[in-house]
Amino acid sequence: MATYLLTWNPAKWQFEDWAGACADMTAHGFFIHQWACANSHAAIGDAVLLKKTGRGLTGIIASGEIIAAPYLNGHWDKGKDRVLKQYVLVRFSRLADYTKGEIMPVNKTDLGYTPQPSGCVLSDNKAAALLARFQAYVAAPVIAPLIIDPIGKKREPISPRLRWMILDRDAHTCRYCGRSAPTVVLHVDHIVSQKNWPATHDGLVGVNDPANLVTSCSECNLGKSAENGNPPALYTIQ
DSSP states (O other): OOEEEEEEOTTTSOOTTHHHHHHHHHHHSOEEEEEEOOOTTOOTTOEEEEEEOSSSSOEEEEEEEEEEEEEEEEOSSGGGTTSEEEEEEEEEEEEOOGGGTBOBOOOHHHHSSOOOSTTEEEOHHHHHHHHHHHHHHHHSOOBOOOOOOOOOOOOOOOOHHHHHHHHHHTTTBOTTTOOBTTTSOEEEEESSOTTTOSOOOTTOOSTTOGGGEEEEEHHHHHHHTTSOOOOOGGGOOO
16 A cells, blocks of 8 residues: 655645545545545545645645545646646545644655655655654644744836836946946846835835835845845935
């Protein structure tokens, strides 16, 4: 019997019936669901562990066994309706409710590798240890501290036109060190960084307001990193 590590990233696919899966587990002691599995050697009776990946809490949340060998079905991504994906049908018999902070953390040492596609094979000794640990964990789960995922900030791109305007305004000269092109590579830098935006500064219209942009050489920009800058007074936001 082999053991396969199935993976799930909620950012890519929402498990919309998670509440139903939890209810089935409570009422019947199992729930059945197909899951993407890249390995065509998976067979009926093989064991599986389901690992939640992505943002927030990560770790093992379910275990069970394969009850139908690999088959093709429509892709789980709604944007790839015409693409077929390989799945196995799994009877999950143990479940940790990650929405309540129940999740068993694992690391590369526990797994023996960094899993990529869903359906990687675990070595026999690693699998046996993880299955035993998860069985014990489900019997007495340790609630992980709640992690509130911040909404990912999307970087506001600087248009080629705006970049040219800033470079022209600053005479193609770094406002931090005074060096000019072509002796240095020039960037356009945010005084108040995108990391620290939004900021309360009267008169500014967004992070890419020209008053929040300065010419910077690559060394000054990379050295400053994601911190706020302190260019000459003419360009300092008061």
